[in-house]
Amino acid sequence: MKNIKKIIGFCLILTTFFSCSLNDNLEDNTDINGAEIVTQDKIFDISTDNSGLVRITPISEGGMSYEVQYGHGTGVGASAIVNPGASTTHIYPEGNYTVTIISTDITGNSTTNTYPLSVVYVAPTNVVVIQNFAGTVLTVTATATNANGFTVNWGDASSTQTMSGSLGGTFTAPTHNYAPGVYTLTVTALSGGIATTTVTYPVTVNAPFGLPITYESPIQNYNIGGTFGGVDVAQVANPFPGGINTSATVRRYTKTNSAASWSGTWTPLSAPNGVPIDISNGSKIKVMVYSTEVGKLLNVEIEQGSGGVSNKVLKVASTVANQWEELVFDFGTFGIPAGTTFGQLVFRYNDAASGVGEVIYLDNITQSN
Known part of the structure; x- marks a missing residue:
């Protein structure tokens, strides 16, 4: 009977030994595998103002540093090193990209993960166009929410022109000299991507007032004076x-x-x-x-x-x-x-x-x- 108890005890010791060894090996394997990044919806914070600004925040268990490769740009502007809990930002044109994050754990082992990123610009809203005439010369300024630019088509067969300005600001077109006539002014607010918003305005450029006076011409201001x-x-x-x-x-x-x-x-x-x-x-x-x-x-x-x-x-x-x-x-x-x-x-x-x-x-x- 005593021999049986000794055998059972010896087996328990062996079981305990092997159990500890297996657990130790699993923990070591976890370290070797490196840090695991979590889902992408927690990684990207994409702006909605057509600035193209994207904040990228690497998140993992065990990561001690991260290399973020933006999938856009060249040289030093194409990637960044990020500490745990920190973020990096990058400005993207509208389009689809692959962001690569290389995470490194405390032992120096690394894990590479890639994430698709889609940046879509929205059509500008609240377009306001102000027209100022000096004789036959028109100056146009425009503003709009989320506008990255404007173009203006004068409606008189001249070329379309780009209005200068910056996101969120006032855009101004070069002055334009019309011949007397009736035109359609077309102003297009640009998102910076595919989406645009277009507004049109009738423009009547009056001929200088003089004889004969017929009260029939659409380009004559008969109420002058x-x-x-x-x-x-x-x-x-x-x-x-x-x-x-x-x-x-x-x-x-x-x-x-x-x-x-x-x-x-x-x-x-x-x-x-x-x-x-x-x-x-x-x-x-x-x-x-x-x-x-x-x-x-x-x-x-x-x-x-x-x-x-x-x-x-x-x-x-x-x-x-x-x-x-x-x-x-x-x-x-x-x-x-x-x-x-x-x-x-x-x-x-x-x-x-x-x-x-x-x-x-x-x-x-x-x-x-």
């Missing part, structure tokens, strides 16, 4: 097409009940937005008029004469009611020197009395001999 004394004016559809005037658009001139006797309109004709009246091109100014009364006077006044020539005023009465007629204002009676120019055109109606709500229509203002 203004009114005084209580007059109201507007471009309207011709309410009485027929006779000598079948044009589509005319100017309605209303001398309201509160309008002063001296009320009227003024239109600048000086450069750069206007073309002065040159008396050498003809001393007569003709105006088509539709009025409901006979005998009230329409004033045509040419002002701001060159060479010290004073303002000139002519008054002509309507001769028919409720139909279009052409009134002729002959400034040749003043003996104005040839080559004299006038920089402003003024209209008044019935300046002998205050307004009582009269409405007349004007159209096709021309100059001739």
